[in-house]
Amino acid sequence: MFWIGAAWATAVLLRHEIEEVFDSSLQETAQRLLPLAVLDIVGREDEDAASQRLGAIRSHDELFTYVVRDDKDTVLLRSHAANLSTFPPYGRAGFGRTATHRLYSEEALQGTIRITVAQPLSHQDAVIREMQIGLGLPVLVVIPAAFAAIAFAVRRSTRPLRAFREQLETRSEKDLSPVASGDLPSEVAPLAATMNALLERLSAAFEAERSLAANTAHELRTPLAGAIAQAQRIRKETAEKQTAQRGADIEATLKRLTARAERLMQLARAEGGRLELNKASDLRATLEVVVGDMSRTELSGRISLSLPDEPVMSAVDPDAVGILCRNLVENALRHGSQSSPVEVVLSGDGILTIANDGPVVPEETLAKLSDRFERNGKPGRGSGIGLSIVSTIAHRLGSALTLRSPRQDSQTGFEASVRFASAVTPESRI
Numbered sequence: 001m002f003w004i005g006a007a008w009a010t011a012v013l014l015r016h017e018i019e020e021v022f023d024s025s026l027q028e029t030a031q032r033l034l035p036l037a038v039l040d041i042v043g044r045e046d047e048d049a050a051s052q053r054l055g056a057i058r059s060h061d062e063l064f065t066y067v068v069r070d071d072k073d074t075v076l077l078r079s080h081a082a083n084l085s086t087f088p089p090y091g092r093a094g095f096g097r098t099a100t101h102r103l104y105s106e107e108a109l110q111g112t113i114r115i116t117v118a119q120p121l122s123h124q125d126a127v128i129r130e131m132q133i134g135l136g137l138p139v140l141v142v143i144p145a146a147f148a149a150i151a152f153a154v155r156r157s158t159r160p161l162r163a164f165r166e167q168l169e170t171r172s173e174k175d176l177s178p179v180a181s182g183d184l185p186s187e188v189a190p191l192a193a194t195m196n197a198l199l200e201r202l203s204a205a206f207e208a209e210r211s212l213a214a215n216t217a218h219e220l221r222t223p224l225a226g227a228i229a230q231a232q233r234i235r236k237e238t239a240e241k242q243t244a245q246r247g248a249d250i251e252a253t254l255k256r257l258t259a260r261a262e263r264l265m266q267l268a269r270a271e272g273g274r275l276e277l278n279k280a281s282d283l284r285a286t287l288e289v290v291v292g293d294m295s296r297t298e299l300s301g302r303i304s305l306s307l308p309d310e311p312v313m314s315a316v317d318p319d320a321v322g323i324l325c326r327n328l329v330e331n332a333l334r335h336g337s338q339s340s341p342v343e344v345v346l347s348g349d350g351i352l353t354i355a356n357d358g359p360v361v362p363e364e365t366l367a368k369l370s371d372r373f374e375r376n377g378k379p380g381r382g383s384g385i386g387l388s389i390v391s392t393i394a395h396r397l398g399s400a401l402t403l404r405s406p407r408q409d410s411q412t413g414f415e416a417s418v419r420f421a422s423a424v425t426p427e428s429r430i
Contacts, residue, residue, distance in 0.1 A: 003139065003143060004139065004143070007135060007136055007139045010135060011132045011135055011136065014128075014131055014132065014135065015128050015132070018124075018127065018128050018131060019124070019128075022102065022119065022124050022127075023095060023102070023104070025064075026064070026095075026102060026103075026104040026117055026119055027095075027104050027106075029064050029066075029104075029117050030066070030104045030105070030106045030115055030116075030117040031106060033066060033115060033117070034068075034106050034107075034108055034113070034115045035108070037068045037076075037077050037113065037115055038108050038109065038113055040077065041068065041076050041077065041113060062079060062080070062081040063119060063120065063123050064079075064117055064118070064119055065078075065079045065081050065082040065083070065086065065117070065118050066078065066079050066082060066115055066116060066117040066118065067079075067082050067084065067087050067115070067116055068113060068114070068115045069090060069113075069114050069115075069116075070112055070113060070114070071111055071112050071114070073089055073090060076113070082118075086098070086100065086101055086118050087103070087116050087118060088103075090105060090114050090116065091105070092105070093105050093106050093107055097121075100120060100121055100122070101118040101119060101120055101121060102118070102119045102120075102121055102124065103116055103117070103118050103119075104116070104117050105117075157185065158185075160183035160184050160185065161184060161185065161188055163183070164179060164180075164181060164184055164188075164192060167179045167180065176199045176200075176202050176203035176206065177199070177203070178196040178199060178200065179192065179195070179196060179199070181193065181196065220257075220258075221258070224254055224257060224258045225258070227250075227254050228251055228254045228255060228258070231247045231248075231250040231251040231254060232247070232251055234247035234250075235247040235248055235251070275316060275317050275320045275393060275396050275397060276315045276316055276317065276397070277315055277316075277317055278315070279315065280313040280314055280315045281313065281314065281315075281318055282311045282312060282313060283312045283313070283314050283316075283321060283346060283350065283352075283420065284307045284308070284311065284312060284346065285318075286318040286321045286322055286325075287305065287307065287321070287325055287344065287346055287352075288305070288307070289322070290321075290322045290325045290326055290329075291303055291305045291325070291329070291344055294326065294329055294330075302333060302341055302342060303329060303333075303341060303342050303344060304341040304342065304343045304344065305344045306343065306344065306345045306346070307346050308346060308347065308348040310348060312346060312347075312348060312349075312350055314350060314420045316397060316420050320393055320397075321420075323389065323393065324352075324389075324390050324393050324394070324418060325344070325352065325354070327386040327387070327389050327390050328352075328354040328386075328387075328390055328416050329342055329344060329354060330386060331386050331387060331416075332354055332355070332356035332414070332416075333356075335356070335358060335414070336356030336357055336358040336413070336414065337356065337357040337358045337413075339357075340356065340357035340358075342354065342355070342356045343355045343356070349419075350419055350420040351417055351418070351419045351420075352417065352418050352419075352420065353415060353416070353417040354415070354416050354417075355407045355408075355413060355414065355415040355416075356413055356414055357407075357412055357413045358412065358413055358414055359412065360405050360406050360411075360412060360413075360414075361403075361405040361414055366403050366404075366405055369387050369403055370387045370388055370390070370391040370401055370403070371388060387401070387403075387416075390416070390418065393418075394418045397420065399418055399419045399420065400418075400419075401416060401417075401418055402416065402417045402418070403415070403416050404416075404417075
């Protein structure tokens with residue numbers, strides 16, 4: 001806007017200056033022609049006193065026309081293209097204007113010989129218009145080009161800043177690692193360094209909290225195992241039924257506490273540990289080990305495992321897969337029908353599905369099951385963080401825990417599924 005305003009002011013000043021130049025030319029022409037006209041008129045014979053029209057030596061556009069008149073407005077001399085209707089009656093010496101011409105008048109011999117020179121206003125306006133177009137056209141061309149160049153330069157120079165912003169937008173609440181800031185402009189680099197330092201401090205604080213939970217749970221294992229052994233010894237050594245029952249209750253409580261400590265370690269692992277490795281492994285082998293180990297401690301036939309014939313490769317840490325699968329199976333064994341097996345199915349595209357028969361879970365309860373310490377409305381059964389651990393692992397892997405009740409193609413039961421986002425099949429790697 002300032003640029004356009006400056007160009008407009010320049011155009012106004014240019015018009016004024018051009019009009020002054022034309023007026024000066026008009027005045028100079030009249031003052032040069034008048035002495036010549038006087039000599040011509042005074043030197044005439046009486047018979048030559050009539051009006052004369054000067055002939056054109058060569059055809060051309062006559063931009064200045066003039067007439068010479070006496071004090072009675074009798075035309076004594078005029079240019080070859082002069083149109084008498086253009087010239088109004090002589091008034092006084094100086095500049096004048098009609099609707100079509102700019103005029104300048106001068107007189108000599110005490111006002112007895114008068115000359116009036118006329119210039120078409122259309123010619124003057126055309127010259128001024130051409131000058132203004134010559135001044136304004138580059139501005140109209142340069143301004144859009146300058147905007148385009150500035151936009152390109154700014155977009156190019158801020159590309160690292162946009163990449164930095166996109167990194168921040170795609171970060172999850174679990175990822176507090178430093179953000180790459182090597183290509184940022186020097187004006188923004190200190191801000192990025194300060195933010196990365198803040199992320200490091202937050203990561204250290206959260207890691208300290210996770211370590212406290214994991215270490216506490218780990219340190220509880222030995223004293224809990226000792227306390228369980230003492231409770232079992234009390235049951236064997238006492239002959240009183242009441243004391244034996246109390247020992248059994250203490251043992252059951254300590255086992256639940258041990259399971260809770262195990263869950264806390266798993267939760268710390270899910271929230272803070274590395275869940276993906278640099279190399280892929282077959283998910284089928286991990287599931288066979290986990291399900292085989294659980295089958296030895298459960299009634300025969302309680303767990304049914306179905307795996308594809310082709311390897312299902314994934315970079316997910318087998319320990320994370322094991323924690324995820326174990327929690328889902330234990331949840332199904334605990335809350336499902338005792339007379340129906342728990343189905344563990346791995347598809348060729350990396351989807352792990354665990355389903356069990358049982359009553360349908362209400363939709364409002366289903367939406368809250370992955371929250372911590374939510375137990376499907378049955379207090380005292382389970383730790384309430386199994387599905388939360390699974391949900392945390394799935395979220396950090398870029399997937400989601402999908403809960404469905406009833407099961408697919410059924411009117412009863414419960415089903416949980418997780419897609420391993422990095423799972424690949426041999427065909428997809430070709």
